[in-house]
Amino acid sequence: MQHSDETQRAARREAARLDAESVRGVALTWVDNAGLTRVKAIPTGRLAHVAGRGVGMSPVFDVYLVDDSITTSPHVGGPDGDLRLVPDLERLTVLAAQPGWAWAPVDRYDQEGRPYAACQRLFARRMARRAADRGIELRMGFETEWVVQRDGTCPWTGPAYGMARVVELSDYVDEVLGALGAQGVEVLQIHPEYAAGQFEVSVAPADPVGAADLAVLVRETVRAVSLRHGLTALFGPVVEAGGVGNGGHLHLSLWREGRNLCRGGDGPFGMTGDSESFLAGVLGALPALLAIGAPTPASYLRLEPSRWAGVFQCWGLENREAALRFITGAPDDPDGANAEVKCFDAAANPYLVTGAVIAAGLAGLEAGARLPAPVQGDPAVTGGAAVPGGATGAGAAGGEATGGTGEPRTGTGTARREAGTGPARLPRSLPEALEHFESSEVLREALGDALFEAIAAVRRAESELFAGRAPQQIADATRGRY
Ligand code: GLU
Ligand code: MG
Numbered sequence: 001m002q003h004s005d006e007t008q009r010a011a012r013r014e015a016a017r018l019d020a021e022s023v024r025g026v027a028l029t030w031v032d033n034a035g036l037t038r039v040k041a042i043p044t045g046r047l048a049h050v051a052g053r054g055v056g057m058s059p060v061f062d063v064y065l066v067d068d069s070i071t072t073s074p075h076v077g078g079p080d081g082d083l084r085l086v087p088d089l090e091r092l093t094v095l096a097a098q099p100g101w102a103w104a105p106v107d108r109y110d111q112e113g114r115p116y117a118a119c120q121r122l123f124a125r126r127m128a129r130r131a132a133d134r135g136i137e138l139r140m141g142f143e144t145e146w147v148v149q150r151d152g153t154c155p156w157t158g159p160a161y162g163m164a165r166v167v168e169l170s171d172y173v174d175e176v177l178g179a180l181g182a183q184g185v186e187v188l189q190i191h192p193e194y195a196a197g198q199f200e201v202s203v204a205p206a207d208p209v210g211a212a213d214l215a216v217l218v219r220e221t222v223r224a225v226s227l228r229h230g231l232t233a234l235f236g237p238v239v240e241a242g243g244v245g246n247g248g249h250l251h252l253s254l255w256r257e258g259r260n261l262c263r264g265g266d267g268p269f270g271m272t273g274d275s276e277s278f279l280a281g282v283l284g285a286l287p288a289l290l291a292i293g294a295p296t297p298a299s300y301l302r303l304e305p306s307r308w309a310g311v312f313q314c315w316g317l318e319n320r321e322a323a324l325r326f327i328t329g330a331p332d333d334p335d336g337a338n339a340e341v342k343c344f345d346a347a348a349n350p351y352l353v354t355g356a357v358i359a360a361g362l363a364g365l366e367a368g369a370r371l372p373a374p375v376q377g378d379p380a381v382t383g384g385a386a387v388p389g390g391a392t393g394a395g396a397a398g399g400e401a402t403g404g405t406g407e408p409r410t411g412t413g414t415a416r417r418e419a420g421t422g423p424a425r426l427p428r429s430l431p432e433a434l435e436h437f438e439s440s441e442v443l444r445e446a447l448g449d450a451l452f453e454a455i456a457a458v459r460r461a462e463s464e465l466f467a468g469r470a471p472q473q474i475a476d477a478t479r480g481r482y
Helices: 005-020 044-053 059-064 119-134 163-168 169-183 208-228 273-293 348-369 430-438 440-445 449-466 471-478
Strands: 027-030 039-044 055-057 083-087 101-107 137-149 187-192 198-203 232-234 250-256 312-317 324-325 338-341
Touching: 005 044, 005 198, 027 119, 027 208, 039 044, 039 055, 039 208, 044 083, 059 198, 059 449, 101 119, 119 137, 119 208, 119 348, 119 440, 137 208, 137 348, 163 169, 163 187, 169 187, 169 198, 169 208, 169 430, 198 208, 208 232, 208 348, 250 273, 250 348, 273 324, 273 338, 273 348, 273 430, 273 440, 273 449, 324 449, 348 440, 430 449, 440 449, 440 471
Parallel strands: 027 101, 312 324
Antiparallel strands: 027 039, 055 083, 083 101, 137 198, 137 232, 137 250, 187 198, 250 338, 324 338
16 A cells, blocks of 8 residues: 555645545445455545555455355355455546546555455556566557336337438437547547447547546446436447347557557568467457456356357457457557457456456466467358468477467468368356356466455356346346446
């Protein structure tokens, strides 16, 4: 915990600024293992005190489920104990769609001021630092998808990706842009998505912790603007069972000394060896990572083929049906080269996502993992034909960091898959993903026992909570919770 005089002075300056802007309350948020953003709010006048000492909150929230019921894990549970939530003042933001309010994310410490072992944001920070120790900086960005409804229905008729939807909800979309802009969030694009009333906004990349903070800020901003328009924003993985869901795709690129390692190399589609190894680590770990990125039974209702949700454990150039989509960047924006993990959804805790993806990627780097051949087309339709000449992988390293698809690897990059051997489907259920998660030594080591076990306990409990329920019941129970 930072008790320094400088922190106190900065907090007093910020409090004065907030006061001048008629801000009365500061919402201090963190995201639990179920993916829900929890809050303690303080009056602006308490900011300097809280910046030093933190504000209390029980550790039991680490084992809360999506319906606010509570489970236990070996390290967390029960009514005892307390933690200190310490706001990150560098992210303090006056909320444009909530007059009178500001927001800051928190790190969590124990009462002695030591980092709390199960703090998700500190975990993400630790992993970013681990990458930095290897000279690698990650730039990341989450896409936010949501469905708007009025009184429980979608009265708008505008088609998928249609201008009509933007016209129908013109003031609303304008205010979303306005509020994000006023908060200093750089929006890259906003558009109607496939499902009725569905939108997506994507924002400029940031460091891993910053990207997760932005995911929270963007979502709460969209929620607030929606309410001001008499609308409800639904961020759950599925709104209508059997329909296209809300993804929470993660874009990432690796940088060293200001250079984007996703381009300018002699690996597949120009990626450097480091970039290839990192992505191979992520690809190989996807079955286990799903327990982080697709954390609730509703996630598996979304994870269906041919919905751009990326349910196959493969990668491809601009392939929206591959779990890992590689993007080379436009000729006029070569720095835009990046990879997108598509199988994750908006129920995921973004801090766990960024941290766990870094852990998996670094394991790939460590192992010198290589990517399998890229896949073109929708594996559900084509069986997943590999692209000749795309991959240059010289055989896969063993263990968790390999592609893990059971695919033949190639030393020449020209091999085609045998007929009928498409890429593997990612886990089809939360228990299946949990099994992979629980046998991942990489994730256990990175998360630490306390956080690892709390996540596993929440996943187990949510599996039990929804066992035997019909898909639409699961959708109804979760779509408005996140
Ligand atoms: N809504 C889709 C999903 O569930 C993603 C659509 C897109 O590619 O942006 O992931
Ligand atoms: Mg989208």
